[in-house]
Amino acid sequence: MRGDGIQLPNNIFADSSMECSQPRLMELISQNRLDVVMGLLDPFLATEQATNTGMLLELGEALLRAQAAKGADKVFAWLINQDRDHGQAHNLLGIAKVMQGDAPAAEQFLRKAVELMPQDRPSLNNLAKVLMLKKDWAQALGFLEKAWQLNGQDPKAPEMELIKNCRTQLGEKTKPLMDNPISNDPFMKLVPPEKQPAKTGLNVLIYADFNVAGQLTKLCRALNQYTPHKARCIIVQDDYLQYDRDIIINDQNGRQVFHDLNEIHQLVRQADFFHIGRQALNLPNLNFDQILNEKNCLVQYFGSYLRMNHKKLFLWHLKRNIAAVVGFGWTQAFPLHRKFYHIQQFFDPTPFERVPRLNPGDAxxxxxxxxxxxxxxxxxxxxxxxxxxxxxxxxxxxxxxxxxxxxxxxxxxxxxxxxxxxxxxxxxxxxxxxxxxxxxxxxxxxxxxxxxxxxxxxxxxxxxxxxxxxxxxxxxxxxxxxxxxxxxxxxxxYDEMRSVTQFAHLYNGIKYGFFHCDSGLPLEFS
Incomplete structure (x- = not known):
C-alpha cells in the first residue's frame, strides 16, 4: 500500500502489467499528484529495464500537459537513451526544455527531431518557434514554409501568421498564396510535369562557384528526371562554355545578372540537402559555414581546385566531418574521412555518334x-x-x-x-x-x-x-x-541514371545514417 491510498503492483512497469498500470498513472497526473507519479517513475527510470515505450511516451506527454516539465524531461531523456533515433521523444524533450527555459538545449533536440522526421509538421513548427526566440528569422521561416507545404498550403494554417511575422522581420514582402502546392514549390520548377506526383524525397540544392564541365546542371536535371528527389542548381560564376543552367548569379565577366536574392534565400531555407560543387561562397545574409553540417551536405571536387588546396581542404573536412565526393585521380587521393570514390562523372554517351572510320589515304x-x-x-x-x-x-x-x-x-x-x-x-x-x-x-x-x-x-x-x-x-x-x-x-x-541514383542513395545515407536500410525492387540499368 502506497501513501496515496492507491494499491499498485510492486513493479508497475513490468511488460505484463504496463497496460493496467498506465490508467492509474494517468489518473494520478490528472489529480496533479505529480510527486507521487515521479516517485513511482524515478526508480524505474534508474534501472533502464525493458517496457512498453509507446505507453511511456504517452505518460510523458501527459506530464507535459500537466506542466510537469522536469518529470517529462526525465521520461523523454530515458526514451532517447534507449533509442537514439526516437524522433518523437526528441521533439517532446525539446518542448520540455523550452518550458524549463533552456532554449539552446531545446534547439538541439528539436533539430535532431527534424533530422529524424523531416516530414513531421509539429517538429518543424516547434523548431521554428525556438529559432524565432533567438531572432533567427531566416532559418525559422524555412522550417515554417516546409510545415505549411505539408499542411497543403492552407491559407488559414496556423503557420501563416508566423510566416508573415518572419517575412516582416526579414523585410520581405508576403508572397501571394497559391492554391496549387506544386506551383508554389520552388523545387518543382525544373521537375517534368509527369514526374511531379512521384516527388516524395529530399529538396536538394546544388550550389557551386563554377559549373565545372557542366557536371552540376547535369546532376540537377538527372535528379529531377530519375529519382524521388527534387533539385535546383545555383552557380555563382558563369563561364564561356554555355552549359545548361538554372540560376547563374554572375556572368562570365563577373557582372551580377541575377538579382532576386529572395528566391535564393527561399531555396536555401527549404533545402533538405546541399550538394556543394568545390566551395560554398557566402552570399548576403547567407553564411554557409553556419548552414552546412555533416548531416545535410556533401562537397564534390573536380581536378585542379582540390590539387591546389588539398591541405587546407583536408583540415576543413577533418574539422567539420562533412562528406566529400572526388574522382579517382591519384592527386585527389589524400586521406580524408567520409570520402567517396565510387560515383562516376556525369556523362550521357547516347547523343554522340561515332566519327567515320578512316580509310587508307584519309587525312x-x-x-x-x-x-x-x-x-x-x-x-x-x-x-x-x-x-x-x-x-x-x-x-x-x-x-x-x-x-x-x-x-x-x-x-x-x-x-x-x-x-x-x-x-x-x-x-x-x-x-x-x-x-x-x-x-x-x-x-x-x-x-x-x-x-x-x-x-x-x-x-x-x-x-x-x-x-x-x-x-x-x-x-x-x-x-x-x-x-x-x-x-x-x-x-x-558511363551511365547518367546509375550515377544520379548513386548520389540519391548517398544523400540518404549522409542525412539518415548508413545503417538506415531502404526497401524496394532492384533498379534496372542500361
Whole structure:
C-alpha cells in the first residue's frame, strides 16, 4: 500500500502489467499528484529495464500537459537513451526544455527531431518557434514554409501568421498564396510535369562557384528526371562554355545578372540537402559555414581546385566531418574521412555518334581542347605534332575560346584527341572524344587503372608522346581499332541514371545514417 491510498503492483512497469498500470498513472497526473507519479517513475527510470515505450511516451506527454516539465524531461531523456533515433521523444524533450527555459538545449533536440522526421509538421513548427526566440528569422521561416507545404498550403494554417511575422522581420514582402502546392514549390520548377506526383524525397540544392564541365546542371536535371528527389542548381560564376543552367548569379565577366536574392534565400531555407560543387561562397545574409553540417551536405571536387588546396581542404573536412565526393585521380587521393570514390562523372554517351572510320589515304585530324595550356602541357603537344604535320597527311586543331557546342562540332571532325599530361588521369575531354570513337591520349597512373583496368586511353608521358603520336598517325587501322574500343568503353562505364541514383542513395545515407536500410525492387540499368 502506497501513501496515496492507491494499491499498485510492486513493479508497475513490468511488460505484463504496463497496460493496467498506465490508467492509474494517468489518473494520478490528472489529480496533479505529480510527486507521487515521479516517485513511482524515478526508480524505474534508474534501472533502464525493458517496457512498453509507446505507453511511456504517452505518460510523458501527459506530464507535459500537466506542466510537469522536469518529470517529462526525465521520461523523454530515458526514451532517447534507449533509442537514439526516437524522433518523437526528441521533439517532446525539446518542448520540455523550452518550458524549463533552456532554449539552446531545446534547439538541439528539436533539430535532431527534424533530422529524424523531416516530414513531421509539429517538429518543424516547434523548431521554428525556438529559432524565432533567438531572432533567427531566416532559418525559422524555412522550417515554417516546409510545415505549411505539408499542411497543403492552407491559407488559414496556423503557420501563416508566423510566416508573415518572419517575412516582416526579414523585410520581405508576403508572397501571394497559391492554391496549387506544386506551383508554389520552388523545387518543382525544373521537375517534368509527369514526374511531379512521384516527388516524395529530399529538396536538394546544388550550389557551386563554377559549373565545372557542366557536371552540376547535369546532376540537377538527372535528379529531377530519375529519382524521388527534387533539385535546383545555383552557380555563382558563369563561364564561356554555355552549359545548361538554372540560376547563374554572375556572368562570365563577373557582372551580377541575377538579382532576386529572395528566391535564393527561399531555396536555401527549404533545402533538405546541399550538394556543394568545390566551395560554398557566402552570399548576403547567407553564411554557409553556419548552414552546412555533416548531416545535410556533401562537397564534390573536380581536378585542379582540390590539387591546389588539398591541405587546407583536408583540415576543413577533418574539422567539420562533412562528406566529400572526388574522382579517382591519384592527386585527389589524400586521406580524408567520409570520402567517396565510387560515383562516376556525369556523362550521357547516347547523343554522340561515332566519327567515320578512316580509310587508307584519309587525312587524320588530331584535336586538343585546352582550358589551361600550362596544365595541359599544350607546348609539348605542339612540338610533337609539328614534324608529323610536315611528314604525314595530318591536321592539328587546337580548340580554344568557343562554347561547348562549337567544341563538340569540331571534335566530330577529328580522330585522335590529345587530352593532357599535367595530371595523372583522363578527364571529361577524353570521355567526350572516346564517345565519338576517337583515340584519346592522356597521362594515366596505376591508381586510375586500378578502377578502370580496361580503359583504352593511350597512356603518355612527355618522353613517349611524340613516338606514340607518330605510330598512330602512320597506322589508320590502329586508330580505327582503338576508336572502336573507346566507343564501347564509354557506353559500358558511363551511365547518367546509375550515377544520379548513386548520389540519391548517398544523400540518404549522409542525412539518415548508413545503417538506415531502404526497401524496394532492384533498379534496372542500361
Amino acid at each position: 587524320i585530324r588530331v584535336v586538343h581542347a585546352p582550358t589551361n595550356r600550362e596544365i595541359k602541357r599544350t607546348a609539348d603537344f605542339v612540338a610533337a605534332m609539328e614534324p608529323l604535320v610536315r611528314e604525314f597527311k595530318v591536321e592539328m586543331d587546337i580548340i580554344e575560346g568557343v562554347d561547348n557546342k562549337a567544341c563538340l562540332e569540331r571534335k566530330a571532325r577529328g580522330h585522335i584527341t590529345y587530352d593532357e599530361m599535367g595530371t595523372p588521369t583522363f578527364g571529361l575531354n577524353s570521355v567526350e572524344s572516346m564517345a565519338m570513337g576517337h583515340v584519346a591520349l592522356s597521362s594515366v597512373n596505376p591508381h586510375v587503372l586500378s578502377y578502370m583496368p580496361d580503359t583504352p586511353v593511350v597512356r603518355i608521358t612527355p618522353e613517349s608522346l611524340a613516338p606514340l603520336l607518330r605510330r598512330l598517325v602512320s597506322d589508320h587501322e590502329l586508330v580505327n581499332a582503338i576508336g572502336d574500343r573507346s566507343y564501347e568503353f564509354v557506353r559500358k562505364h
